Amino acid sequence: MNNLKLTDLRKVNHDYKYHAEIKYETEHSFDFKSAVGDNLKEFMLDIEIRLKQLYNRKPKLVQALLNPQKDSVNITGKIIELMQLNPIYWNK
Numbered sequence: 001m002n003n004l005k006l007t008d009l010r011k012v013n014h015d016y017k018y019h020a021e022i023k024y025e026t027e028h029s030f031d032f033k034s035a036v037g038d039n040l041k042e043f044m045l046d047i048e049i050r051l052k053q054l055y056n057r058k059p060k061l062v063q064a065l066l067n068p069q070k071d072s073v074n075i076t077g078k079i080i081e082l083m084q085l086n087p088i089y090w091n092k
Contacts, residue, residue: 012068018043019068020079022050024057033059044082 012019016036020043023030035050037043051059064079065072 012065015069016043018064018066018075019072020047020064021062022047022054022059023062024054024059026057032062044079047079047083 012034014036016038018037018040020035022033022035024033033050033054035043035046037046047061047064051061061076061080061083063074064076066075067073
């Protein structure tokens with residue numbers, strides 16, 4: 001029998017330092033796509049790529065986390081501020 005506890009389960013399925021969830025429209029509802037990175041520059045670039053991929057589906061960054069495998073820190077507001085400073089990160 002497996003002695004795995006709920007607290008032993010991973011919060012996300014990767015070991016990246018940054019993790020984001022981007023919500024987008026589907027034909028009948030909505031879905032999520034992840035963006036990840038080991039550093040802030042890589043993370044912001046991955047968010048930019050995802051937003052461009054989903055441009056016609058009204059994507060919206062709904063959560064960004066620092067250290068999602070540990071005691072994660074919600075950095076969504078800070079990431080949105082950075083995206084607004086550089087319009088390349090934000091869809092119109």
